[in-house]
Structure formats: structure tokens, C-alpha cells
Amino acid sequence: MTVWENKNFYIVKHESKLPWLKLFTKTEYKELTDIPKDIKSEMYELLEVIETALINYYNPDKINLASFGNMLPRIHWHIIARFQNDPWFPKTTWEEPPREYKLNLPNFEEFAKLLKADLDEYR
């Protein structure tokens, strides 16, 4: 599900019950140091718009950020809202969850609308 896009980036929802977004550059870059300076600045700003929207809407205990790209050797960011009572906490969401999903989070579609508005305003 594409949440937002502009000339250089697109943002999708990761398949998860957690508020978990992925930020992709439209042009593929293998590593951070391969990204042109202006695209990189925009990327960092978009990470913060997403982080701020997640914090304001979900009030998470922590934001997790990661760029791996081992499967797909291109820079893309995972931005995940984490909660002390989510199935994985304090482990990463790549590990086996030690407990069941019992969160009762507000509606993601409503969040996506607010995030899109924030991103449009940023652009």
C-alpha cells in the first residue's frame, strides 16, 4: 500500500500490525554514500516528518529506524512505532516475538491521511 510519493521518494506501509512504514528512493542507491546530497537531505527530512507523525498520532515508547537492504541491495528505511507491550519489545521486530499481539492501536488509515497531509505540506 503506497501511502505517499513525490518526485524522488515513495512511502509504503509494511505488512505488519504495528505502525511500520518504509521509505524508498525512486532511484536505487546501494549505500548511504551513493545518494546525491540533495536527495539525502530530503530523505532525512522525510524520516523526521514520518517520525513526528507517528509520535503525535500513536504516542509510541520508541521509534525504530533501520536500513538493511540485504535482500534488496538498495537503501530503504524502516520506520517503526514501538510499544512496551508490543509482541517484540524490547527486541527488534526482526526477532521472534516473545508474546502475542494484544495492542489496541488507533486506526492506521486515519493516520495515513494525517501523514499524507504533513508530507504534502513539507513538499
Next chain:
Amino acid sequence: MTVWENKNFYIVKHESKLPWLKLFTKTEYKELTDIPKDIKSEMYELLEVIETALINYYNPDKINLASFGNMLPRIHWHIIARFQNDPWFPKTTWEEPPREYKLNLPNFEEFAKLLKADLDEYR
């Protein structure tokens, strides 16, 4: 093991056979958006100095970057050189490794010296 420090940051080696560094801010910030702009710019530049040094010395298949902070709610970065024949690849290094460690990597202490020189030059 502290590899390097300056006024705002310190860099330590993570306890791992992989080339795995951690970048900490000296002042603690919970989230990306809590970090003052100048410190954040310096942080991104340091990430790139570390990434470049890892690529030049180890020629890894991919660099992994992550900021979780679930255990310790303060921004700190993991910067990891990954290899197709490392125990975890293409999984993250937080997951169970599907194979044994059989890499034959060049000496970390030698790398640390080169990295320090690059960081001193940057500063």
C-alpha cells in the same frame, strides 16, 4: 572498546566478530527529532565517514544501519559491514544465524587506526 570520540560523539566497537560499530551522542536524545540540528548534521556526516571506511577496508556486500534504542531509550546507531557468507546474511544480525562463522576478515585494529585517521581529518 572506544574507537574514537570528540566533543559530541563517541564510537565503540560492538562485541561481535563482524565489523560492527556503534555511534553514540554524548548528550542523550530519545528520538531523531529531539537532536539539535547541528549535532544531527554532524551525526549524519560521521555515519558516512564510518560507512566509507568500512567499505574501503572490508569491501562488504552491504552496510546495515539501525537505530533502535528499545533497551536504552537514546539514539545510537549500529553500523555493520555485512558479507554474503557471514553467519546471518541475508537476515539481520539480530536474528538467529542460519550458519556458522567462517569469515576470514582483515584485522580490526588496523581498520580502527584508519577509521580514527579519517575521523580526525573530518573533525
